[in-house]
Every structure is written in structure tokens, then in C-alpha cells.
Amino acid sequence: MKRLLSSVAGLPLIIGSVQAFSQESEADVRARRTEQQMTDDERFSLLVSILGNVAGGTLPPDERVAHVENQSAGWTPGIPRLGIPDLKSSDASMGITNPGYRPNDPGATAFPASIVVGSSFNPELAREGGVAIAREARSRGFNIMLAGGMNLTREVRNGRNFEYYGEDPLLSAVLAAEQVNGIQSQQVISTLKHYTLNANETNRHWLDAIIDPAAHRESDLLAFQIAIERSQPGAIMSGYNKINGVSAGGNDHLLNEVLKGTWGYKGYVMSDWGATPEWQYALHGLDQESGAQADPFMWGLDTEPFTRPLRQAYEEGKLPKERLSDMVRRILRSAYAVGIDKWGPAPEVDMATHNEIALEIARQGIVLLKNESVLPLAADEPLKIAVIGGYAQQGVISGTGSGAVAPVGGFAATSKIGGAGVMGKHRNLFLFRPSPVEELQKAFPNAQVEFDPGYTPAEAALTARRVDVVIAFGIRVEGEGFDLPDLSLPWGQDAVIDAVATANPNTIVVLETGNPVSMPWRDKVRAIVQAWYPGQAGAQAIAEVLAGSVNPSGRTPVTWPVALADTPRPTLSGLGTPWGTPVTIRYDEGAEVGYRWYAKRDIKPLYAFGHGLSYTNFAYSNLRISDGTVETAAKGTGRPAVTSTAADAPAPTSEAEASLVSSEETVTATFTVINTGDREGADVPQLYLTAAPNEKRMRLLGFEREVLKPGESKQVSLTVDPRLLARFEAKANQWRIAEGTYQIALGKSAGDLVLTGSAELEGRLFGR
Incomplete structure (x- = not known):
């Protein structure tokens, strides 16, 4: 199969994944030879990881890890006589976490949430963040990062969406792969998680996700497939949920047939914590049980349900010797391929540099949703500015759960919210220093900056009336274990924003949330800035965007609905049921996730996927599509198949046209982007499929982030992964490109095609 190069981030995209993993590597040989020297006791010791002890935690202390320094999410003893190091893992998508394992830990860099990286559309940032996280891991002796979260946003009420990159398979795959590449470049294993359809948090251990298998391959599974091809992660973490009635951690079809069979994946599969209720999962593709103490606790058992029964099954011949050896070899193979057994001194950790990386991610990920000629504010004028609500006098907030990172010096403040279920005690309001009020005063040195807590709408309105401009902060704590009942802001914030906007039309809203929000006040305010969970440097980035020293360039990685009635599931199954209630969610939208759903149903969203405003303007021209190697006129006509047309807007130049030609494998689009404004900025042109033979179908085919000075132009080339043009045929277990006409568009977003x-x-x- 031909190797195609995608210009998305300039990274190789391998089509034909089985070939990518088919040849035996040095790591394969070493793993096989080492496993052959092991005793059965040593083999079984590698198949389980033990949670660290947390004083006052939910689980009692475990003597097996009492001696372990720098405890964290999981520990597996090494085998010194064979040179196998201890396996030590940490939650790490947004930095090295520490929910009480290490009382003396000085704190880690709290990077922005993964959805901020998703908004940046910048794979390089994902890689830089991964490198920094791994270096901080190495300094603590951790050699496995539970990073690479990439579940697609199928539900805008999912409390854990901030840990993922968005709703599109290509965007999610490219960004997740680069985080993995960054982590593993530092000789630290990274996972990709949670495989797969872990798209809701409500009763997630008892959730059954129902989906058409072919549609699954075209969406969530395609995201994992592309990410695996691009990064070859050492481990895949399965989810808590079931898929079509079979648990993710013991799903023979998804683990053995698809992941390890069709895709040829050579790494190992670990469970999520508390997701292994029986030893038979080993027969169905699970290689390692994670957080062993969590399983009997979660499932109400008297003893561990995996390790001891697995050993008994082996002795009784129910677990074949070859399967045991395969489980061990896969773990060893990842250790050798990434090089965790060849560590020298830990690399130097420059926390100031890591803060700059966190700051740059926040800068590029903040999205300007609306701007009615109010931003940027004049940084040198003697403005009277009221900052209202959102604890903006203390800091910016974080998402909660296993991904929450304690920064150097600790949080500015913590408020316990609580809730039902095992994650209830971890549902907290965390605030990172510095505060937006402090950073705004720095950004506007001649302004009078006044803070009002937004305690009541009436009180906030009084403050709003006496200033030139209002910056109202809206926050919502979202996190692991909880879905949202709706998209409103909690604690009466919508009423406060409405009141201040009524009192002062010159109101700007800054949102710190992990998902879209409903906006009953949208038409009353002049600007809306989506900051997401911007991490420890978020306050500075917000102030820089408002003052114009940073030109916003973020793009929405999820579609913002006008109302929940426009989404595939206006009512979310299981909401309001007690913790532990079985839930079934039917993903009847199939592969039509996010913007694809809206396009299929002709529904106009509040903000389209890929939307984001700038303080400058960009135009596109000279779109040309070819096979990237040998141009042949479509249908042998000797001329372009069609002249490009404008969609909902005039073409930026009169000579802009597309020469569209056929290709045996795929198509490549080449076009020009120009900065037509008066300041430097970054644009993210996006290429979409809008229709295929006999059907309306929308797919993101490629994207590129380009930084341009005023008047500067650049030619961009995007090569399309043919699977994004195709349909998956389950019976043939192959992809099919139907013969006929494919409509392709270049746009500023899924809703603004130029x-x-x-x-x-x-x-x-082709392919599998």
C-alpha cells in the first residue's frame, strides 16, 4: 500500500496499518527472548498494576505499594534479574496529577485542558505539551503516562469532554497522536484512551453504547486507527462502558479482531481503573488489569476478580500458555520500543519554559466567538473596567477528576462541590493563580479595574452602570463521573450576565467551561470569548487576547447547538438515576457526529465546528485539486471538471477556480490563503467533503494553521486520507469509495464554505 503524506502538521499518515506493524522489530525480538526466560510467577506479576495509597482515601492502604516512592495511579513490580524496570503510571493528559499520593510533591505544570489544544488546531503544540509532561514524569520516576484522551464529543453534556480534543475523528487523531509522540520521545510510554465510545459519564460503569458497527469504524474507531498509525502508542486503555452489549475491556471483536488483528497493533491493552470484573477479559484481549484494588471495591466483591482467578484458570488449562506469553510479550515490547529500560539521568525540567508552553497553548486555544467592534480594547486608554463574577479575583478554573493537576505552590483556592458516586468526592472547584483581575490590570495599566463578585444580578448591575466596559466571567465546573443536565451556567450566572448587559451594553463575556453553553444573553453582549479551562497561565492569555497583544486564532472543535432539541439526543439517557443504574445510550447518529449531524439534517448551529474570529481578515483563492502525483483531467476531458463557486459568500478573487481531477487513491487540494487585514494573525483553512455519490455527507478532510503578516500569502497543500472519502463495508471488512462525483469545499468553518x-x-x- 502506498504511503501518503498529509500536510496536516506535515506528518506522515500511513494507510495500510497492518503493514506498518507487520515486520518484527528489535523490540519484538527482545520481548520474545526475555519472556522465554521468565518464570510463571514473573509473568503474572506483570499483568496487574496497584494503586498508590492516599491518606484518608476511598480505598484502604495496600501493603504491596507501601515501599514505593512517588506513588501514583499504578505500580507494577519490575524484574531486576532481567533488566525490567518497575512500571509506574500517572494520569497525565493535562499534566502530572497528584490526588494525595505524594504529600511532598512540589506541584506540576497545569497545562490547559485537551479541548484547548483541540481549539488550537495545532499538532505542534500537542507534541510540545507531551514532551514537557514526559520530562516532568521522568523527574518523578514515572514511565507510563495515562494520556492520549481522544473520545469524540458525541454529547455536549458529557462532563469529561474537556479531557478530549473535539468531535472530529481526523482532528482528534492528529492531535492525540502528537501528544503521544511527544511523550514517547522522552522514553515514557503513553496510552491512547478510552477505547472506545466512552462518550458519557452518567453511570459509565453500567452504560451500554449501541452503535452500528460500520458507522463505528467511520467515526470513533477511525480516530483511534489514524492516531495509532501516526504514533504507535505503547498502550491502549479500554473504557468502562459496554459497546453493543459487550464490555470495552473484554470486547473480543474490538480488541482481538479489530485492534490487534485488522490493525496489527503490537502494544498492550490495559483496563481503566475498576473496569475488570472477571478474569475472562484476558481471553478477549485485555493484557493488564489497572488499579487492582478498585475492581473488588467497584463491583462489591470480596477478592480481586482478575489476578488470582487468572492464575487458577491457567493452572486448569482455561488460559492457554500462548495467551499468557502474548500478554507479557506485549508489555515488554512496549517497554523496549519506547526505551523505558534504557533510562539515563532524568532530563532537566525547566518549569519556566513549561509555563511558556502552557501559556502558548492557552493563547492559541482561546476562541473569539463573537465581536461587535469592541475587541481588542485599547490597552493604553484610561478606561473604567468592571470585572464581574467567575471568582476572577482569585484565578481561572480547572476541570475535575483524575485529570486535575495541582500546580506549583498549590491552588489559589479549592471549594468542594461533591456529588454522587465514586467520583463525588473529587468534584471540586479549583482555581489557578494568577487571577484575571491581576492580569487585566497589567494589560491595561491606565485603566481603573474594579471587581464585583456577581453575587446578585441587581448588585452586579449597579457596578456595570458606572463603568465604560464590563468583562463578565461565566464559569462551570465539569468533570469525571458527571454529565450536565443542560447547558446553562450554574449559580445564577446567566441572570447576572443578562442584568449587567442590560445595564451596560458594552459587555464582554469570558467563558471558562469544558463544553458549549446556552446563551440567553447572547444578543445583549458585544463580545464572547471562549477560554475553556486554560490552565495555570490562562489568566495572562485571556488578558492578552482582550488587550490585543495576542490576536485570537482558536477554532471551535465542537459544534455549539442553538438548543438541545437540535442534538441527536435532546434527553440524555440515565440522567437523574441513582449511581449504579444500568443505562443504554443509542448512538443512532452513527458516523454523523457533531457538524456531520447538523449538515445531514440541515440544522444551523449557534456556532459551527471550526468557527473562530480574528482581529484581522483572511481570504482564499486558487483552489486546485489533483492526485498529488500525476494530474489527469477528470473523465479525460483535458480541462477542469468544474469551476469553483462561492458558497454563501462571493469568492475572494475573480480568478479563483478549482481544477478537480481523478486519482487512483485520493485527492490533494492546493490553494492560497492571504492575510487581507492590517495585523499579523493565524488562520485555519479547512477542507471538507460536502457530498458523495447519491448522498449528502460532510467530513473534515484536512486543515492547516498558518501565521501570516498583513498582505502575506501562502500556498497550502492538503492530501486527503481516502478513508474520509469512503464508507466502511462491514461484510467485506474494507473501505469502499463509490464511483461518482464528490463535492469538496474549502472554508473558514463547517458553516462558512468559501x-x-x-x-x-x-x-x-481498499484497506482495512
């Missing part, structure tokens, strides 16, 4: 055209492709089956 240049369109069509290509004629020959029908064919």
Missing part, C-alpha cells in the same frame, strides 16, 4: 468544486472518482475497495 470555495467549492467536485471531483470524479473511480469506485474501489
Whole structure:
């Protein structure tokens, strides 16, 4: 199979994943030879990790880890005589976490949430963040990072969406792969998680996700497939949920047939914590039980349900010797391939540099949703500014759960919210220093900055009336173990924002949330800034965007609905039921996730996928589509198949046209982007499929983030992964490109398509 290069981040995209993993590597040989020298006791010792002890925690202390320094989410004893190091893991998507394992830990860099990286559309930032996280892991002796969260946003009420990159398979795959590449470049194993359809938190241990298998391959599974091809992660973490009635951690079809069989994945599969209720999962593809103490606690058992029964099953011949050896070899293979057995001194950790990386992610990930000629504010004028609500006098907030990171010096403040279930005690309001009020005063040295807590709408309105401009902060704590009942802001904040906007029309809203919010006050305010959970440097980034020293360039990685009635599930199954209630969620939208759903149903969202405003302007021209190697005129006509047309807007130049040609494998789009404004800025042109033969179908085909000075232009080339043009045929276990016409468009977002055209492709089956 031909190797195609995608210009998305300039990284290789391997089509034909089985070939990518088919040849035996040095790591394979070493793993096989080492495993052959092991005793059965040593083999079984590698198949389980033990949670660290937390004083006053939910689980009682475990003597097996009492001696372990720098405790964290999991520990597996090494085998010194064979040179196998201890396996030590930490939750790490947004930094090294520490929910009480290490009382003397000085704190880690609290990077912005993964959805902020998603908004940046910048794979390089994902990689830089991964490198920094791994270096901080090395300094603590951790060699496995439970990072690479990439579940697709199927539900805008999912409390854990902030830990993921968005709703699109390509965007999520590219960014997750680069975080993994960054982590593993430092000789630290990274996971990709949670495989798969862990798209809701409500009673997640008892949730059954129902989906058409072919649609699954075209969406969530395609995201994992592309990410695995691009990064070859050492481990895959399965989810808590079931998929079509079978638990993710013991799903023979998804683990053995698809992941290890069709895709040829050579690493190991670990469970999520408390997601292994029986030893038979080992027969169905699970290689390692994680957080062993959590399983009997979660399932109400008297003893551990995996390790001891697994050993008994082996002695009785129910667990084949070859399967035991395979489990061990996979773990060893990842250790050798990444190099955790060859550590020298830990690399130097420069926390100031890591803070700069966190700051740059926040800068590039903040999205300007609306701007009615109010931003940027004049930084040198003697403005009277009221900052209202959102604990903005203390800090910016974080998402909660296993991904929450305690920064150097600790949180500015913590408020316990609580809630039902095992994660209830971890549901907290965390605030990172410095505060937005402090940073705004720095950004506007001649302004009078006044803070009002937004305690009541009436009191906040009094403050709003006496100033030139209002910056109202809206916050919502979201996190692991909880979904949202709706998209409103808690604690009466919508009423406060409405009141201050009524009192002072010159109101700017800054949102710190992990998901879209409903906006009953939207038409009353002049600007809306989506900051997400921007991490420890978030306050500075917010102030810089408002003052214009940073030109906003973030793009929404999820679609913002006008109302929940516009989403595939207006009512979310299981909401309000007691913890432990079985829940079934039918993903009847299939592969039509997010913007795909809206396009299929002709529903206009509040803000489209890929939307984001700038303080400058960009235009596109000269769209040309070819096969990237040998141009052949479509259908042998000797001329372009069609001239490009404008969609909902005039073409930026009169000569802009698309020459669309057929290709045996895929298409490549080449076009020009120009900064037509008066300041430097970054643009993210996006290429979409808008229709395929005999059906309306929208797919993001490629993207590129470009920084341009005023008047500067650049030619961009995007090569399309053919699977994004195809449908998956379950019976054939292959992808099919149907013969006929494919409509392709270049746009500023999924809802703002500027240049369109069509290509004629020959029908064919390919790949797996």
C-alpha cells in the first residue's frame, strides 16, 4: 500500500496499518527472548498494576505499594534479574496529577485542558505539551503516562469532554497522536484512551453504547486507527462502558479482531481503573488489569476478580500458555520500543519554559466567538473596567477528576462541590493563580479595574452602570463521573450576565467551561470569548487576547447547538438515576457526529465546528485539486471538471477556480490563503467533503494553521486520507469509495464554505 503524506502538521499518515506493524522489530525480538526466560510467577506479576495509597482515601492502604516512592495511579513490580524496570503510571493528559499520593510533591505544570489544544488546531503544540509532561514524569520516576484522551464529543453534556480534543475523528487523531509522540520521545510510554465510545459519564460503569458497527469504524474507531498509525502508542486503555452489549475491556471483536488483528497493533491493552470484573477479559484481549484494588471495591466483591482467578484458570488449562506469553510479550515490547529500560539521568525540567508552553497553548486555544467592534480594547486608554463574577479575583478554573493537576505552590483556592458516586468526592472547584483581575490590570495599566463578585444580578448591575466596559466571567465546573443536565451556567450566572448587559451594553463575556453553553444573553453582549479551562497561565492569555497583544486564532472543535432539541439526543439517557443504574445510550447518529449531524439534517448551529474570529481578515483563492502525483483531467476531458463557486459568500478573487481531477487513491487540494487585514494573525483553512455519490455527507478532510503578516500569502497543500472519502463495508471488512462525483469545499468553518468544486472518482475497495 502506498504511503501518503498529509500536510496536516506535515506528518506522515500511513494507510495500510497492518503493514506498518507487520515486520518484527528489535523490540519484538527482545520481548520474545526475555519472556522465554521468565518464570510463571514473573509473568503474572506483570499483568496487574496497584494503586498508590492516599491518606484518608476511598480505598484502604495496600501493603504491596507501601515501599514505593512517588506513588501514583499504578505500580507494577519490575524484574531486576532481567533488566525490567518497575512500571509506574500517572494520569497525565493535562499534566502530572497528584490526588494525595505524594504529600511532598512540589506541584506540576497545569497545562490547559485537551479541548484547548483541540481549539488550537495545532499538532505542534500537542507534541510540545507531551514532551514537557514526559520530562516532568521522568523527574518523578514515572514511565507510563495515562494520556492520549481522544473520545469524540458525541454529547455536549458529557462532563469529561474537556479531557478530549473535539468531535472530529481526523482532528482528534492528529492531535492525540502528537501528544503521544511527544511523550514517547522522552522514553515514557503513553496510552491512547478510552477505547472506545466512552462518550458519557452518567453511570459509565453500567452504560451500554449501541452503535452500528460500520458507522463505528467511520467515526470513533477511525480516530483511534489514524492516531495509532501516526504514533504507535505503547498502550491502549479500554473504557468502562459496554459497546453493543459487550464490555470495552473484554470486547473480543474490538480488541482481538479489530485492534490487534485488522490493525496489527503490537502494544498492550490495559483496563481503566475498576473496569475488570472477571478474569475472562484476558481471553478477549485485555493484557493488564489497572488499579487492582478498585475492581473488588467497584463491583462489591470480596477478592480481586482478575489476578488470582487468572492464575487458577491457567493452572486448569482455561488460559492457554500462548495467551499468557502474548500478554507479557506485549508489555515488554512496549517497554523496549519506547526505551523505558534504557533510562539515563532524568532530563532537566525547566518549569519556566513549561509555563511558556502552557501559556502558548492557552493563547492559541482561546476562541473569539463573537465581536461587535469592541475587541481588542485599547490597552493604553484610561478606561473604567468592571470585572464581574467567575471568582476572577482569585484565578481561572480547572476541570475535575483524575485529570486535575495541582500546580506549583498549590491552588489559589479549592471549594468542594461533591456529588454522587465514586467520583463525588473529587468534584471540586479549583482555581489557578494568577487571577484575571491581576492580569487585566497589567494589560491595561491606565485603566481603573474594579471587581464585583456577581453575587446578585441587581448588585452586579449597579457596578456595570458606572463603568465604560464590563468583562463578565461565566464559569462551570465539569468533570469525571458527571454529565450536565443542560447547558446553562450554574449559580445564577446567566441572570447576572443578562442584568449587567442590560445595564451596560458594552459587555464582554469570558467563558471558562469544558463544553458549549446556552446563551440567553447572547444578543445583549458585544463580545464572547471562549477560554475553556486554560490552565495555570490562562489568566495572562485571556488578558492578552482582550488587550490585543495576542490576536485570537482558536477554532471551535465542537459544534455549539442553538438548543438541545437540535442534538441527536435532546434527553440524555440515565440522567437523574441513582449511581449504579444500568443505562443504554443509542448512538443512532452513527458516523454523523457533531457538524456531520447538523449538515445531514440541515440544522444551523449557534456556532459551527471550526468557527473562530480574528482581529484581522483572511481570504482564499486558487483552489486546485489533483492526485498529488500525476494530474489527469477528470473523465479525460483535458480541462477542469468544474469551476469553483462561492458558497454563501462571493469568492475572494475573480480568478479563483478549482481544477478537480481523478486519482487512483485520493485527492490533494492546493490553494492560497492571504492575510487581507492590517495585523499579523493565524488562520485555519479547512477542507471538507460536502457530498458523495447519491448522498449528502460532510467530513473534515484536512486543515492547516498558518501565521501570516498583513498582505502575506501562502500556498497550502492538503492530501486527503481516502478513508474520509469512503464508507466502511462491514461484510467485506474494507473501505469502499463509490464511483461518482464528490463535492469538496474549502472554508473558514463547517458553516462558512468559501470555495467549492467536485471531483470524479473511480469506485474501489481498499484497506482495512
